[in-house]
Amino acid sequence: MARRYGVIGQGDVGTDKTVLGLVSAATIRPKIYDIVVxxxxxxxxxxxxxxxxxxxxxxxxxxxxxxxIDPGDPATLASAGQNHSSEPxxxxxxxxxxxxxxxxxxxxxxxxxxxEIVLPATASNGVGLKTASSNGTTANHEAxxxxxx
Amino acid sequence: MSDKRFTxxxxxxxxIISGPDGFLNEADTLQCVHCGGHxxxxxxxxxxxxxxxxxxxxxxxxxxxxxxxxxxxxxxxxGGGTWL
Numbered sequence: 001m002a003r004r005y006g007v008i009g010q011g012d013v014g015t016d017k018t019v020l021g022l023v024s025a026a027t028i029r030p031k032i033y034d035i036v037v038x039x040x041x042x043x044x045x046x047x048x049x050x051x052x053x054x055x056x057x058x059x060x061x062x063x064x065x066x067x068x069i070d071p072g073d074p075a076t077l078a079s080a081g082q083n084h085s086s087e088p089x090x091x092x093x094x095x096x097x098x099x100x101x102x103x104x105x106x107x108x109x110x111x112x113x114x115x116e117i118v119l120p121a122t123a124s125n126g127v128g129l130k131t132a133s134s135n136g137t138t139a140n141h142e143a144x145x146x147x148x149x
Numbered sequence: 150m151s152d153k154r155f156t157x158x159x160x161x162x163x164x165i166i167s168g169p170d171g172f173l174n175e176a177d178t179l180q181c182v183h184c185g186g187h188x189x190x191x192x193x194x195x196x197x198x199x200x201x202x203x204x205x206x207x208x209x210x211x212x213x214x215x216x217x218x219x220x221x222x223x224x225x226x227x228g229g230g231t232w233l
Contacts, residue, residue, distance in 0.1 A: 029223070054232060091232050093212055097178070097187045105168040115161030115180045115187070118219070120226040 002031070002148035004069040009082030009145075010040060012138045013048040013131040018084045020143040021128035023058045024119040025077040031116035032127065034146035035109045039139050043103035046136015050101060052117065054094035055128050060086035069146075078119075078126075078149055088128050096127060103139050116148070155190040162187050182206035183213040184222065184232075 009020030019037070024030055037050060061081025068076070096117050101107045111117070119126055129143050161180035166173045178187040182204040188196075199208035203216050217225075217233050226232060 056231075094184065094232050095186060096184075099164070099189075101166065102168070105166050105173060108165045108167075109162055109178070109187070110164075111162045112160050115178075117187070118185060118223060120223045122227050125226065 003073040003076070004146065004148045005066050005073075005076045005078075006069060006144060006146050007064050007066045007080040008142060009064040009080060010140055010142045011083045013134040013141050014138045015133055016087060016130060017134075017138075018059070018061070018087055018128045018130040019050075019082070019141050020064065020145060021055065021058060021061065021081045021084070021088055021126055022119065022145055022147060023079045023081065023124060023126040024122060025079075026121055026123045028077045028149040029121045030078045030119045030126075030147045030149040032119075032145050032147045033111040033116045034144075035129065036106065036144040037101060037108075037129070038106040038142055039103040040142045041103070041137075041139035044136050044139065045102065045104070046134065046139070047100050047102045048131045048134040048141070049098065050107075050129060051098045051132050052096040052127060052129050053090045054096065055088035055090045055126055057089035057124050058126060059084050059088035076149060078147070080145070087130075088126070090128065090130070098132075103136065103141075155192060157190055164189060179207045181209035181213050182219060183208055183215075183217055185219045
């Protein structure tokens with residue numbers, strides 16, 4: 001059975017703002033099977049359009065701590081970034097999912113077995129959860145990825 | 150109270166949106182056999198979807214109409230190519 005990990009990231013929403021990015025490595029293919037998104041600020045009646053999209057360069061971000069779900073597992077080979085100061089280089093037409101969420105709501109997506117989002121075994125490549133647009137205040141949001149590798 | 154209306158016989162994923170008043174929306178998602186993307190079933194949306202007879206699975210739209218299976222696309226990127 002593949003090793004499973006969880007990672008939490010935060011970031012402000014806005015136009016083309018990444019909340020959390022998962023970066024692959026040359027020897028593994030991480031597979032995201034669970035995503036949870038919610039607002040950490042005092043929620044206003046505003047909504048954000050989220051996109052899960054592939055990138056080829058990870059940008060500049062604060063490292064997000066990846067935790068093994070089984071404490072006996074080794075450290076992950078993948079890495080993750082949050083609160084980006086420089087956005088990843090996204091590839092056009094690679095939206096893996098898109099959804100709009102009001103700040104008052106919590107969104108969760110879970111893959112059925114075999115429906116995971118697969119990242120290529122290529123360094124610096126990955127998948128980021130970003131807001132394509134946002135109305136209302138630019139509230140801080142938090143995202144959680146569960147993935148296996 | 151869930152208002153799950155549209156379901157798939159073989160869903161690739163599932164979404165739940167909850168808010169201060171409890172469950173707001175619940176839906177199945179399907180996965181494109183070519184790009185790996187997910188979308189929520191939305192009959193009547195007008196969006197063009199498809200089905201690949203070679204891969205025996207749903208396709209997300211015209212941009213994925215050419216049959217390049219997900220595994221092949223991953224191999225292309227891992228070989229230094231770009232996403233199709």
